[in-house]
Amino acid sequence: MAKWLLVVQILCAASAWSQIPALGSVEEKRLGAISETDQQIRTLQDRVKQAPGDFAEYDSLGFAFFQKARETGDIAYYDLAEQTLNKALALTPQDFRAADPLLHMALVYMGEHRFSNALAYAQKAIGTGSGNLSAFAIEGDALTDMGDYEEGAAAYNTAQSLGRATSSPLAVSYTIDSRMAYLRFLHGDCAEAIRLMKSAIAAALQANIPRENLAWLYFELGERYFQNGDLGNADLSYRSGIVADPNHYRSIAGLAKVRAAQGKLEESIQLYQRSISIIPFPAYVAELGDVYTKAGRTQEAEQQYDLVEYIGHLGKLNQVLANRELALFYADRGIKLPEALELARNELEVRQDIYTWDTLAWVLYRNGKCQEAAGAIEKALALHTNDSLLLFHAGMIYHSLGKDSAARDFLSRALKTNPCFHILQAQVANRTLEEIAQSHNRDLRSDNAQTQR
């Protein structure tokens, strides 16, 4: 009897072990062959050529281009998507059938960070009366990204109640839960965010969604875990994202971040390089530079930092969608500070969400305008988000203003939430806390000395 139990146990363990995707096999799963999005594009192009009056085919083609833009980060595909969707909209009748092309257009605008346009189109889609869940969801996204959190939540709630009446729980779960998760995280409730994210992933696994979208969900879950300080689960989530889509540069960068936090710097460097070889996203290039710095390879670090500057230079010419990341980079490195301020203010005009306020606050702080920075960081913390980076920035700003008790509070909270929230800044936080403690002790001692006298 015991023998059988043992066998069963071994089998269970083996199956559980095999579920965890090994990193090595993940390495080998590079994609050289033509991706499914490319195949879809080709099929749809043929169909459009055969039936040039069919708006539905144009709509599908536009959406396929949008997917490709998401996967490759190539803004040329956003342009193609826009063209095709404009064509589709010209052909579509002005009724509920126009909902899909309008929504896809809204998505393209979201991708290009043209939030007010995206909102307008999402609202138009709602106005067609199609009862499409995604219309409300995208409206909520646009509002959330612009900083109107209340209205965004309202839109998501509408979507949820509508979905309960007209659609399957699966669809509702997949569409709405991931977005609610983000909102919950913003309001400081990490546990609920993680739960909702997991439910969204469960729903997504049953639906036949594109690889990149599933990987994105895993990436988001990984981010929530990481921000909570849970490195083990974050590791697993990012790896699942890579399994879902081996070319998902964000998941790869996320895993690299976890490796760096775990102290495995060589692996982290390799992973960052892999992510950058797919899309050189400035934030990840900067993170690679930081890892090099931590590892003591200053020359290579410089190369990466120069690359980020280079991308920023191109950004002026080509409206690259990384204003915030570049502003933060300049602020962190202490270079091009006025330019950083301009970038941050430009971004604030487009969207007033907490992360843009945070960027502005940090840039102002580095520019020496600490009072303004305090005002900005207050706005960034309006929702009581439990994001270590936000708390760290707040702590540093209040410290520069002399408000040490508040600074100590924020810095310790940052370290408590995630002790390795940033490979270089975590140290700064620790040092600053020590400084505060020392100066506090000094003050106490001097007070005591005074009272004793």
Place this chain on the structure above:
Amino acid sequence: MHKHKDRGHHRRVRTILLLFVLMLSGAPSFAHPMGNFSINHYSRVTIKQDSVEVLYLIDMAEIPTFQETRQFDISRAVGDPRDSRYLDKQEQLLKEGLSLLSDGQPVRLDTQSRQMTFADGAGGLPTMKLAFVFRGNFALATGSHKLSYSDDNFPGRSGWKEIVVLGDGVVIVDSSAPNTDRSHELTDYSSDALSSPPQQVSALADFKTSLREAESDASTQTSSLGMVSQGRDSAHPASTSTPRQKQRPMLYAVRPTTDSPAANSVATPSSHLAGDQSASGVGVTSSVIPVSASAHAQNTPRSRFTELISTQGKLSLWLLLSAAFIAAGLGALHALEPGHGKTIVAAYLVGSRGTAKHAVLLGIVVTAAHTAGVFLLGAVTLYASRYIVPEQLYPWLGVISGLSVAGLGIFIFLKRWTGETGEHSHAAGEGHSHWFLSMFKQAAPVEAANGDDNGGGAAPTERALSLRELCMLGITGGIVPCPAALVVLLSAFSLHRIGFGLFLITAFSFGLAAVLVMVGLGMVYTKRFMSTRVNGGSRVLRYLPLLSSAFMVVLGVGITVSAVGSMHLGSHLLSRNKIVPFATVVLLGLFLGMRHSTDADHVVAVSTIVSRQGSVRSSATIGLLWGLGHTLTIFFVGSAIIIFGVVIPPRLGLSMEFCVALMLILLGVLNLTGMMSWVTDRLTPAKRGVAASSQLRDYSCHIELTGRKKAKVFARVQLLINKTIGRMGLYQTIRPLVVGLVHGLAGSAAVALLVLSTIKSPLWSTAYLLVFGFGTMAGMMLMTAAISVPVIYAGNKFFKMTQHLTFLSGLASVAFGMFLVYQIGFVHGLFTAHVNWIPQ
């Protein structure tokens, strides 16, 4: 074929317009197209007799260029040793990423030459282009081989990835990569929505080597870049292979930018290229890969027929005869294909008092008309092509012929309906009047249908008419020429073999006519056969012609519609977008009606009625009523969906389908338990006696005598309805109506959505719902009538068989109903929490 050309032309115009709009509206693109971090690939694989050459280009955008220059410290100065070291390294890396397999065996690639160029991109920032020429040798036997090429460099990186496969001294039979260079060696990145950047990273090609040397000596001497020569195809008389010019070996070009290209090229000349390259690097012209055009004989329609005109050799008598024979045979085959009015001929001959003579005459007329049509069209093509485009004539011919066929059908139908022709008696029991034809006779007195025989008066007019009808039918049936015949004519002209061409076309038309004549004769003899076998079967002989003329009408309408649809009329109303769905919708309705006519309960009802009344008309009426109920529901529910945008929640939709399933089960059970027949028996009135029908006849006479035409028609209709319902009883009238209503519930959502998806405006969509409804009615009627005919013949002799039939259909109904319940309940989730309804 002309339709195909139209579509292609249309597509080309659209692409050009799109590009034009792009050009006008696009923001000036300073930057590297395809994004600042893209890495673009280009591979040109040239397959030769004994080797494969790969021209491999990598074009890096600003960001990767920066990364590479920083990482490897490239200086961009000419002759810098660091640069050639970098080039070495890259050559190694990139070559490793390429894999070339010939018949499954890996081919080792050796570098022939390599080059590195820089050009300015966005804001003056540099971009880098690497070029390599790799060569792999192999020894292949003569015959077919496979080549497989794949490029695994920079996977996942966005960029333009193009592969071109060419043959030099070998014939490429099939290839997954094109042989045209879209980007002109990465110098032109134009793309639009319909031709987005290629993402090809692998290619498979089948090629054939041959014993001939075919310019291979020359090709090995000169450089391996950009050389293409056209291999000659095997002798195809219609194709002429144009000799290709030998291209000078050219270097790839530096991409033109808005700034003057500050190109510093670092070149490592190989031993082969001595003296051939213009290595200073500035403003090098690009090489254009000529498009290799092989003749596609497959595109010509009926190629066997068209090949006849181009047979070589002298035209001996033997050749003439055999050609004529072949042409006639091809014409006969062509006639057997759908679409040359055989059905029309058959329908006509059944409908009219057709004799063998008529059939032969019809055939001759068709031949003459067809030949004339071909000649006419040929003349237009040759001489009047500046004024009239032949492709525009086709649809008009189609419309004319369709309209005349439909008109003729209606004419015959009405004639039949009012009992004007054919052997019939004015005996008691079949009251009718010749009101239709009487409309044509101006001063003729109103016929009194009380027993006088008016056959003599009608006969002479009739014969003359039928001859006219015949000629008209023949002409309109044959006037639309086949494209193949037209091609033969035109080739005859161009090959200066006009006589032979005419001869062939006549033979072709003869073959066509022969088939039609045989079909017609077949119809005539079958009718005769039937009329001798079935006695007192004036009923069948009466209604078959009606059916056939109705069929003619439908066909005529169909031909007209499709001809109009291919006309590209600019008018919004008659645009192709409306006509094609119109035809689809009608056909769909027809088929749906026909399908439902095989439902169990319907079969039972029909068989009961028919065995009682022995009247095809009653069963047709049942079908009509079913169709009416179906149409009503679909119209109301569908227009609610379309006009008011009512959204049917999934549960409701599934419940509706569930009702249908329940009904099917119920009806099946009733059938099986014999209740159905019992109920039907009881509620269907028995055959009326003679007295009753004479009473009706008197009534109709009375109406006739009142005199006014309008009242007559109206009264006739009323009489008809009374007669029908009276015969069948209220039950039999209401039941199919209700069943049709319920069936309509299930399908209305689906139909509404189908119609909506093809038609834009709500008003038209609602109209099409009606059209669809009429289609279902027609289909149901026709099919029901068709089903009832054998039942009439079976009569009492095969009563047992009909009993078994009804039993089987009852069983099938129950089974199908239960399957539907399972599907609706569990698969689509009506009984569970997850409702998943997609209207089918």
